[in-house]
Amino acid sequence: MNEVEVQKVKLPTAEALEDMHQQAHQEGYDTGYNEGLAAGYKEGAVKANEEIRRLQELLSSVEDAIKHFGKATSEELLNLSLEISKQILRQALKTRPELLLPIVRNVMESIPQHSQHPHLRMHPADAELVKMYMQTEISLGGWKVVDDQRIERGGCRIETAAAEIDATLANRWERLAAALGKDMSWLDEDGAR
16 A cells, blocks of 8 residues: 555634734735825825915915005005195195295295395285294395285295296195105196195
8 A cells, every 4th residue: 555645734723814814904904005195195295286386376466466555555645645735735824824934934045145136926915924024034135025916825936136946835846746756736636726
């Protein structure tokens, strides 16, 4: 007889099979989880970058809108301020015409002492006020105060043999507005003063 050798193979137990199954399952789960996590992270990063780009575009457009709004608002505020200032000045000169005196003094002082035949042209009501309160300056400088109905109250013109200074309200106002970058007439829209 032939002897066949029978080897004894040790078969795993049910418990060992369950452990192998659990280990294989866990390794498969971990591999799938890591691959899914990497794919999800990559997809999330792409979406996040797209969202960041959109937010940057939105922020840029908001900043542009704020700059435009700020510029338009500051222009409107400047125009409104100038208009209010004009009305306040007109009203102040009506109620307190003596506010003209420092302006006239300043303009008279800007003329050299040796000027020949200086004339101060102004509205008749203002001329009366200047003659009353500035007698000394007028006589010391040899000034002649001339009534001129064409000059609005609160302004004056100085004429000498060598120069002429326009210190009318309209001229002073337009210079002030020009210094602020505005082309704004002293006259109202309807042409009334």
